[in-house]
Amino acid sequence: MKLAHLILAHSNPDQLKRLVDKLAHSDSRIYIHLDKKTEITPFLPIADNDRVSFISNRIKVYWGGYSIVQATINSFEEILATGIAFDHINLLSGQDYPIKSTDHIHQFLAENKGKIFMHSLSVKNEWQEAIPRIERYHLANLKLPAGTYRMEQMVNAILPKRKMPEGIVAMGRSQWFTASKESIAYIVDYVKKEQWVSRFFKMSWAADELIFQTILFNSPFKEHMVNDNLLYVDWSEGKASPKLLTMEDAAALKASDKLFARKFNSEADSAVLDYIDNFTA
Template identity: 35%
Template sequence: MHKNYIILAHTNPEQLKRLVSRLSDGCSSFYIHIDKKSEINAFLACFENAAHVTFIPDRVDCIWGDFSQVEATLNLINEVISGGREGYTIFLSGQDYPIKSNREINAFLEKNSGFEFISLEHKPIQKAHYLYKERVEAYKINISSKRWDYVIVPYIFSPIDVKRTFAKFLLRKVSVQDLLLSFKKRKQPFAEHCKGPQWWAFSSNTLHKIHSYVQDNKEELFSYYKHTIYSDEQFFHTILWELMKRDPDIRLKDYLHYINWEREGVELPVTFDRNDIEELVSQPEDKLFARKFDARYDAEILDKLDKHLQQQCIAAKDRNGKEP
C-alpha cells in the first residue's frame, strides 16, 4: 500500500531528514510544507536528489492554533491530489517520529483498509458548553503571528474574555472595526461542530471527498474559519462529520498518534526524552507515531527508538524467514 506523508515543519532540518529516512520504505512519498517564517534552504540541502520528497512552493506563515495551519495543510492536500499516488495520506509534523516499524505500519493499514483515522472526541461540541462560545460563536483576531498574540472578540450576548479584549483595545491593539464584531452574530457553515487532535490519516476516496467539499464551499469555509480559534482542531473534523451524515461508506477509527497531555510539572504536550522509551514502545498497535520530539533537547530517545524498531524487524525476519 502506498502512503503519502504530508508534513508541516518549521525547525530542525536534520530531525526532519531523520524522520523521512526512517519512514522511507520504497512505497512512500513525502510532501513537506516549511513555515514561511523559516529559512527553507537548510531544509532543501538535507534532501538533495530525493525524488520521493516534494517541498511545496505555496508556503504559509503558520500561526499556532490558527487557520493558517489549515491553509498550509490544504496546500499539501492539493499537491497530493494533483500528483500523488492512491493510498493513505498521513498527516504529521516535523517533530513526530514513528514508534512502529515500517512493516508494522504497512500491516496495520492493510488490516484496517477502508477506515479513516481521526479523533472526533465522540460527539459535536454542545451549545451549552463553554467551548462552544469560544470556538464557534466568538471571533479570533490575530495581533501578530506570535504564539498567543491574539484576542477573542465575544458575541455580545455570549460574553467571554471581555476584560482581555477591551484591555487590548485600549492599548490600540484591536481596531474599532474588530471590536464591533461583537455585535454581529457569526454565520456558521455547519449546524454541528466537532473537534479533536489536529492529526489524521485518510484513504484516497475520503481525501478526494474532503477536497471536493472544500473546493465547492471554499469562500464560506475560509470566511468562517479564519476567525475561529483552534480551527486546525475543528476544520477537517467538522467537514468529515458533515460528510458522514450522507455517506455511510466513511468509517472511522481513532487517530494514529500517541501524545502525552497528562504528565504533571512539564510543558505540555510532553517532549519525550531518553527516559520515555518504555512508555513509547508499549503503546498499542494502533498508535503508529508519537509527538513530540526535539533532537536538540534529546536525540538519544530517537536513537533508542531506532534500535528498538531495528530489533523488531530482525525478530520478524527470524520468524518469517525472509525480509519484513
C-alpha cells in the same frame, strides 16, 4: 498499499532528516511543507531523491490562525495532483516520530483501507471548551495591528454569537490524522465549493483542530471515521502543548499500540529517538 506522508515543519533540519529517513519505504512518498517564514536552503538536502519533495505553494504559518489550514490544503492539492494512487495520506508534524516499524505501519493501513483515523469529539457534547472557538469572533487571521484582543472583545460584545450552518455538527480535537486519499480529495473539493467553510473558520481560533473533522463527519465519509489518530501524546503536564518526550517515556512508548508519537526535540534528547530506532528495527 501506497502511502503519502505530509510533514508540516518549521525548524530543526537534522531532526526532520531523521524523520524522513525513518519513514522511508518502497511504497511511500514524503511531502514536506516548510513554513514560508523559514529559510529553505538548510533543508534542501533532505529531498535528495524522487521519493521526497517540498510543497511549492508554501504558506507563512501563524499559531492559532487559519494559515496552517491553508498550508495543509495547499499541500493536499499538490499531493493529489501527482496522480499517484495513494491509499492513505498521513499528516505529521516535524516533531513526530514513528514508534512502529515502517513495515508494521504499511501493513496496518493495508488492513484498514478506506478508514479515516482522526481524534474526533463533538464540540457540543464532548469538547465543550472549544465552543468559544466557534461562537466567538477571532480576529487573529486578519493580521491587525496592536489592539486585536480589545477589538475582539468589542466585536463579540456587539454581534450575536456565531453559529454553524443548519445541520452541520461541529467536531474536532487533534489536527494530526491519517485519512484515505478519497476523503482528502473530498475535503479539498468541499472547501472550494462551499465558500462558507473558509469564511467561517477564518474567524475561528485554531481552526486546524476543527475543520477537517467537521467536514468529514458531515459527509458520506462519516461511517469510515475511527476516533483514533494513531498518535501517542502525553498531556499530563496540563499545558497548552503536550509533554516533550524523553527517555523518561521510553517504556510507555515501547508499550504503546500507536503508530506514531509526539512531540520530540532531538536537540534536547536524541537518546529517546535512538531507543525507538532500536526497538522498531
